[in-house]
Amino acid sequence: MDTSQGRGRPLGLPVWDRCAVMGVVNVTPDSFSDGGRWFDEELAVKHGLDLVAQGADLVDVGGESTRPGAKRVDEAEELRRVIPVVAELASAGVLVSVDTMRAAVAERAVAAGARLVNDVSGGQADPAMIPVVAAAAVPFVVMHWRGQSIDMNNRAVYADVLAEVRDELRAGLDRAVAGGIAPERIVLDPGLGFAKTAEHDLTLLAHLDRLRELGRPLLVAASRKRFLGRVLAGTAGAPPPARERDAATAAVTAIAARERAWAVRVHEVHASADAVRVARAIEGAA
């Protein structure tokens, strides 16, 4: 029996009988929702362990902010931020994902114990990424991406966002497979907020079933993003700050879990961990 209830799962990771929860540890001074809070190795490791205690199934460690307008950090700095945190969490038994666009960071992180590579560019930013992931034989997240964060908002232009994101995700999947990554190891992600307006994000969330038709597990990363600020602000008000968007994030988690997303990527784990369990209980009763 398929215990994952049709949500699929990437080869090489455990099977959960519900949507998985990926907690976020940004080892950055400037991420848009939690920049600076965990910008210290010891604090970052402690935060990762806390997220697991709150119910995270995996912890995604990143050392480069991708918020709109962000400039790139250099590779040496990214390695310095990420590798010790990955190594410590992995040695504590945490299932670690590395959030990077750089092949060298992915390679070193896998050597340090990371079990999944999450590349927001889906292998487009660094031509060495796909060969490195193929050789490492680890699961790979291909996110929908139209270019670096510095000017991505200019690329939020679609005639039909759903069709275009689907086609571009399929092309990303094909590129990864052509480069030697086993299709069974690939996860797709609509890339909410990346070269997308709030309306684009909401349309994609309304049609996760259409993205699931691509035949790969889906990762949904709505946590604290701008579109939630826009929804909560209503027509006239100001959006609440990123850290006041966790209840809204958990609402997306419940919906994504019902839409059979493989996993959600969230900053605040507790509420999303509850949400995926409630969604699972409802599925079990259906």
Ligand code: PMM
């Ligand atoms: N978003 C961010 C960072 N990494 N990874 C995936 N797979 N999907 C995303 O949408 C995504 C990501 C940016 O958010 P953050 O700076 O709050 O972590």
